[in-house]
Amino acid sequence: MKVLFVAPWIPASFRPRSLVLLDMLAAEHDIRFLGLVHDEREARLAEQLPVQHRVLVPNTRVGSLLRSARAACTGVSLQTGYASPKALTDALRRELDEFQPDVVHLNVFRTVHLVEACGRTPVVVDLDEFRSEYYEQLASHGSNFAWRALGRVEAPRMRAREDKLLSMGVPLMLSAPTPPGQERPNTFLVRSPCDFSVQRQAGPIGRTVLFVGRLSYEANVSGLMWFVRECWDGIRKLVPDARLRIVGSDPPKAVQASVGNGIELYPNVPAVEPHYSDAAVAIAPIFRGTGVQLKLIQAMSAGVPSVTTSTVADRAGVVDGVHVRVADDRAGWITAVSELLSSPETAERLAVNGRGWVVEHHSSAAVRRQMRAAYASLSPEAQLDAGSDR
Structure with a gap:
């Protein structure tokens, strides 16, 4: 044809x-x-x-x-x-x-x-x-x-x-x-x-929280900056060695200024896949938007346990506590991210279920x-x- x-x-x-x-x-x-x-x-x-x-x-x-x-x-x-x-x-x-x-x-x-x-x-x-x-x-x-x-x-x-x-x-x-x-x-x-060849590495892994997204997109920046302002200090109090890795194109000044306090920025990388290999948790704190957030699908495909909002989870069709963790307010986000960083068994269960769901629907x-x-x-x-x- x-x-x-x-x-x-x-x-x-x-x-x-x-x-x-x-x-x-x-x-x-x-x-x-x-x-x-x-x-x-x-x-x-x-x-x-x-x-x-x-x-x-x-x-x-x-x-x-x-x-x-x-x-x-x-x-x-x-x-x-x-x-x-x-x-x-x-x-x-x-x-x-x-x-x-x-x-x-x-x-x-x-x-x-x-x-x-x-x-x-x-x-x-x-x-x-x-x-x-x-x-x-x-x-x-x-x-x-x-x-x-x-x-x-x-x-x-x-x-x-x-x-x-x-x-x-x-x-x-x-x-x-x-x-x-x-x-x-x-x-x-x-x-x-989404057929990621990169998988999260086996064995002990650092407490890295990963955000991947186009940083010229208003909804990404708004959600990310809300997470940094409202949730990050609370997560660091519970998990002092936690680090937030931001990977994205064209970061605005607000994102650039957030570096420090365990926050790292990787702008305009040639490929995002390698950053999933050593991530403990992936986040998609998006409160506005339509369609399916590919950042969530990529993380699940790579076997990285993920936290997102009900807006994103509902549109994708994934279930809280089965495929991902879902949170919509400050307390919920701090709890969900901290627990996944501190509970390898829970994180692994979500990782396995999430990857299986992606293979079924997004392969x-x-x-x-x-x-x-x-x-x-x-x-x-x-x-x-x-x-x-x-």
């Missing part, structure tokens, strides 16, 4: 869902890649993609910001404005004429303005999540006025476009199960693949079956081969 994979960025290790799904498709099908790049660094990154044919469209930061500003005045989502240079649509049409793909695979909300330009070619959108839900949360609970204002602008615009896609019958791939009673038509659960074999179900809703020519899982 011929697939044109379109993304508003270059899939990479710090965008693991995009990269792994592209790799999964490229292993079995004829794939062409069309994507946006900001600079030469991103263009070089594109050379590592698992495809032979790639078309890169420049998307300068100045131009993307100007389009976002224009979108603010037209009622279009700022996200799609940011990633909608005319050259991208022109390149898409050239690829449709030349390649004649069986399906166009659009990656995340920023590409949904291209649906109509695909014409009669079947389209599937890896929406990942209904992004409007996050901006609705931001509008009411953002960490400052600017974030709340952005949420109030973006949420209804995104919701309108998402509803339009549903009315058009475009298949939408979502990374998290839909809560009961909130099901929507033509949506398909396709979880983010490549499981996700390949999920993706085939989404493609099965398209025309026969655009359906993925239902061959053996590799």
